[in-house]
Structures are given as structure tokens and as C-alpha cells.
Amino acid sequence: MITNAIERCTIAAEDVHSIADFKAWTRNDVGLVLRHACLACGHGRITSAGVSMDHIVLVDYPIEHLRAIENSAGGIDTPLMRRWLATHRPVYFETRAPWPDIDATWLAKFAKHDLRNAVADAMFDEKNSVGTYFSFHRLPDIDPQGLDATLRYLTPVLHAALVRAIADSDKQWFVASQSLSSLTEKEREIAEWIGKGKSNAEIAALVGASESTVKHHLSRIMDKMGCSNRAGVAVFASKWFASPLSLGTKVL
Incomplete structure (x- = not known):
């Protein structure tokens, strides 16, 4: 059943060419696979100093939470992303069973916005110097073994779809910037x-x-x-x- 859903999801991803397409696809097709309620995505350039985040795409995700966890430099400070960067493996987090070293202030904000049962994964495309990050929340349950197998196939598809959508957004921004200027x-x-x-x-x-x-x-x-x-x-x-x-x- 899940395998069929992933196959359908992969085929449907070929029709993603804009941010609107991406949001609809992650709600309807990816949602059938992961059964999440909200999603936050990051897109950035890989540099010698790390990843420079240039776009964030939110799908039913509370913008208030991002504002709440901005650090003093204006960046988004999340231990989920930090753990992925340290391991390059999918990260799983449940509010009811937090990591021993988790920051209590961050956890309180995470719980306040009901971002329970989270799974985060990312992909670095070194050849094109592009990195993407995906943080899914409010899954019905966390099954690391099953999710590992699913994300092994799904994350590259998410990455490719998001890169296409961002490229389309950048083209629109270029046209819009002419009017703004x-x-x-x-x-x-x-x-x-x-x-x-x-x-x-x-x-x-x-x-x-x-x-x-x-x-x-x-x-x-x-x-x-x-x-x-x-x-x-x-x-x-x-x-x-x-x-x-x-x-x-x-x-x-």
C-alpha cells in the first residue's frame, strides 16, 4: 500500500513546476504517504561556511513558530536541523519523549505550536551547490524503521520538486522586481x-x-x-x- 502511494507520489511530482503546485502536491500526494498535517521546507546555497538559507516554504505550518525561534542573528535556530547536519540521517522527534539535551525554551515553543511527532530530512546537491530541508509535523505516529525506508525514496523527489518550484518563483521575482524598482x-x-x-x-x-x-x-x-x-x-x-x-x- 505505502509502496503504491510512493509510486503515485513520484509520478505526480513530475507536474510540480511552481510553489502552488508544490504545496498542493505535498498536501495531497505526499500527505497520503506520511500523513502529516504541516510542513516547513528550506532551500539554500551550499557555501564554504555552510548553508545560506534563501527560501522557506510553509505548507499549513505556523509562521508564528518561525518568528519565535529566530536567533539574534536573524536565523532559524532548530535542533532538528542541527542534528541532521551532524548525522545526515532522518531525524525523529516526539514532544512527549524529548531528547535529554533539548533546550527547554525551544521545547516549550515547539509544544505551544503543536508541532508534535516530527520527522526531518534534507538533501545536499554538492554538484549544483543547493541544499533542501523538509520538516514534517503532526504525524499520527513515529515509526523510524518504516520512515527511513520511505524517506530514502521520497526525499530526493521532494528535493527535485522544490528546486523546480523555487526556480519558477525566482523567475517571477525577477519580473516583479522590475516593477518594484x-x-x-x-x-x-x-x-x-x-x-x-x-x-x-x-x-x-x-x-x-x-x-x-x-x-x-x-x-x-x-x-x-x-x-x-x-x-x-x-x-x-x-x-x-x-x-x-x-x-x-x-x-x-
Whole structure:
């Protein structure tokens, strides 16, 4: 049964070409194999100093947890990733049976966001200097022997699918950056507030301008972004502007 599900999952992965495709595939096809409830993925460049994380993809995973475990340098500090880096083997973690050396503060945050029954794995592509990381949570149970066998086949498929999806996202970002570069500093500020759901009146108070001035800026923003209405600006800005993490890693 599991073998058939993995085969179907592998075939379905061939149709993953975007972040939206990747999220749907991990929910529907990978979900049938691992039966997880949420997933956090990392994509980064392998350098002489380690891995530089440039993208994080969340699938039904609480962004609040990532904010909670950011370290002072703005990086994501997780013992699951550290253990994988030390062993290069799948990592299993159950909240009810934590590792003896686990940090109590981290564990409290992990439990608060209900990230129980976790399995994490990663893959380094040394030839192309790309690394990916996958952290699955809320599995119904943890069976290391069975999961080892499953991930041996599944992780390379996850890696290839995520790399394709990130490549597509980067192409979209390049196109979007052309529009962003045409905005003035004030226009960008107003667009960011629109992306955060602020009304024209609220933005006027925040930027110290009249509401009519904000409307004038909005008209110019729509022209430069190629958006036909305010809702289009909000979607564009929320997708392409500042990362919710202080390091600036793109969260998709």
C-alpha cells in the first residue's frame, strides 16, 4: 500500500513546476504517504561556511513558530536541523519523549505550536551547490524503521520538486522586481501598508500625508505595477515585499 502511494507520489511530482503546485502536491500526494498535517521546507546555497538559507516554504505550518525561534542573528535556530547536519540521517522527534539535551525554551515553543511527532530530512546537491530541508509535523505516529525506508525514496523527489518550484518563483521575482524598482520610496512605503491591509485613511495617518495624496500615490503605484485595482496592489505587495522574518529570507 505505502509502496503504491510512493509510486503515485513520484509520478505526480513530475507536474510540480511552481510553489502552488508544490504545496498542493505535498498536501495531497505526499500527505497520503506520511500523513502529516504541516510542513516547513528550506532551500539554500551550499557555501564554504555552510548553508545560506534563501527560501522557506510553509505548507499549513505556523509562521508564528518561525518568528519565535529566530536567533539574534536573524536565523532559524532548530535542533532538528542541527542534528541532521551532524548525522545526515532522518531525524525523529516526539514532544512527549524529548531528547535529554533539548533546550527547554525551544521545547516549550515547539509544544505551544503543536508541532508534535516530527520527522526531518534534507538533501545536499554538492554538484549544483543547493541544499533542501523538509520538516514534517503532526504525524499520527513515529515509526523510524518504516520512515527511513520511505524517506530514502521520497526525499530526493521532494528535493527535485522544490528546486523546480523555487526556480519558477525566482523567475517571477525577477519580473516583479522590475516593477518594484520603478517605485519611489514613498510609493513603496504606501504599497507595503496596502499589502498589510491598511486603509487609505490609516496610511495617510501613518505616512503623514492627506488621504487625497495617498490616493494619488496609489494611482501611480497601480500604473507601475500593472494592477487594475487596489486589491491587485495588496496581493502583489503582500507576496513580494518584506519577509516576515528579520533575516530577509523569502517565505513562500
